[in-house]
Amino acid sequence: MAVFSSIGKRFCNQALNGSKPSRLHFQSIRTLLLQSASESVKVHRHSDADSGIVQINMERPEAKNALGKDMLRGLLNSFEAISTDPTANVLMICSSVSRVFCAGADLKERLTMNVSEVRATVNSLRSTFTFLEALQIPTIAVIEGAALGGGLEMALSCDLRICGEDAKLALPETGLAVIPGAGGTQRLPRLVGKSIAKELIFTGRKISARDALSIGLINYCTPAGEAYSKALEVARDINQKGPVAIRMAKRAINEGLEVNMASGLDVEEECYEQTLHTNDRLEGLAAFAEKRKPLYKGK
Numbered sequence: 001m002a003v004f005s006s007i008g009k010r011f012c013n014q015a016l017n018g019s020k021p022s023r024l025h026f027q028s029i030r031t032l033l034l035q036s037a038s039e040s041v042k043v044h045r046h047s048d049a050d051s052g053i054v055q056i057n058m059e060r061p062e063a064k065n066a067l068g069k070d071m072l073r074g075l076l077n078s079f080e081a082i083s084t085d086p087t088a089n090v091l092m093i094c095s096s097v098s099r100v101f102c103a104g105a106d107l108k109e110r111l112t113m114n115v116s117e118v119r120a121t122v123n124s125l126r127s128t129f130t131f132l133e134a135l136q137i138p139t140i141a142v143i144e145g146a147a148l149g150g151g152l153e154m155a156l157s158c159d160l161r162i163c164g165e166d167a168k169l170a171l172p173e174t175g176l177a178v179i180p181g182a183g184g185t186q187r188l189p190r191l192v193g194k195s196i197a198k199e200l201i202f203t204g205r206k207i208s209a210r211d212a213l214s215i216g217l218i219n220y221c222t223p224a225g226e227a228y229s230k231a232l233e234v235a236r237d238i239n240q241k242g243p244v245a246i247r248m249a250k251r252a253i254n255e256g257l258e259v260n261m262a263s264g265l266d267v268e269e270e271c272y273e274q275t276l277h278t279n280d281r282l283e284g285l286a287a288f289a290e291k292r293k294p295l296y297k298g299k
């Protein structure tokens with residue numbers, strides 16, 4: 001489905017949470033509703049100079065964006081569609097629900113499941129977030145309010161995390177007598193180190209955006225309500241770069257960090273090679289020589 005829409009004032013929950021609005025809240029951001037992946041997941045494409053920026057909005061207010069079956073299916077469908085779209089350059093994952101990014105696993109649905117259904121659901125959460133992490137394009141989690149359990153695990157699967165200062169982040173699963181099962185035990189320590197990750201997972205403690213910034217869990221802590229504006233600024237910056245270069249830089253970093261330095265440098269060489277034969281590389285040099293902005297086509 002493709003419907004022109006404007007996500008202007010309600011593009012993300014920060015516009016609804018009663019906090020002081022930033023200038024950007026009053027801009028109408030023109031987007032195209034590409035896909036209603038499910039009742040609770042909507043995919044928008046930004047237009048004009050921002051085409052290349054794709055945005056997923058989670059919209060399940062009655063359950064604070066908890067990851068029930070419909071939401072999870074919608075997210076996976078969206079990620080799959082974006083993975084095959086050569087014109088998508090950067091993805092922002094947002095919430096349309098006030099004061100919450102995502103409340104994690106759907107605990108009411110979970111109550112009705114037997115052991116094998118729980119196992120299948122957790123496996124599905126884990127594989128969906130692994131798919132998200134493996135997307136070739138940069139991904140940004142835009143967090144205002146609560147990012148808890150599976151909600152934080154989704155954000156951990158993104159490349160960047162940008163939070164309003166009222167955000168609260170936690171992996172509270174041990175308080176429910178389970179462990180973070182959607183990648184949290186693996187991605188959190190890789191990001192913040194073993195010792196801090198253990199403390200956060202053992203205690204389930206909620207931390208503020210400022211504390212999250214200080215331990216390297218997030219990239220920016222903005223004034224409350226301004227995470228979206230900052231994320232859009234970063235997305236616009238990325239969207240203007242050579243698309244093949246951005247994909248190759250992400251691949252080189254992700255694959256290189258899983259191996260030793262010598263093999264990592266081989267990965268870098270292989271990724272550089274992919275940029276060598278693009279018209280965009282020549283366009284970058286021509287634009288420099290002609291003192292103008294480059295116009296990249298992703299080829």
Ligand SMILES: C/C(=C\C(=O)SCCNC(=O)CCNC(=O)[C@H](O)C(C)(C)COP(=O)(O)OP(=O)(O)OC[C@H]1O[C@@H](n2cnc3c(N)ncnc32)[C@H](O)[C@@H]1OP(=O)(O)O)CC(=O)O
Nearest residue numbers: 062063064066103104105106107108146148149150181182
């Ligand atoms: C991925 C794996 C595990 C997990 O993710 S475990 C889940 C971890 N998440 C939580 O423990 C969060 C629980 N929710 C809250 O702490 C709060 O609801 C909130 C998100 C901080 C919001 O608080 P607020 O006061 O604004 O709202 P309410 O608490 O009144 O909630 C409104 C409404 O939403 C329902 N709800 C909230 N969270 C969930 C949820 N996770 N699942 C289902 N429903 C949720 C809440 O019950 C209220 O509904 P009512 O019918 O109105 O009571 C690993 C693995 O998979 O195992």
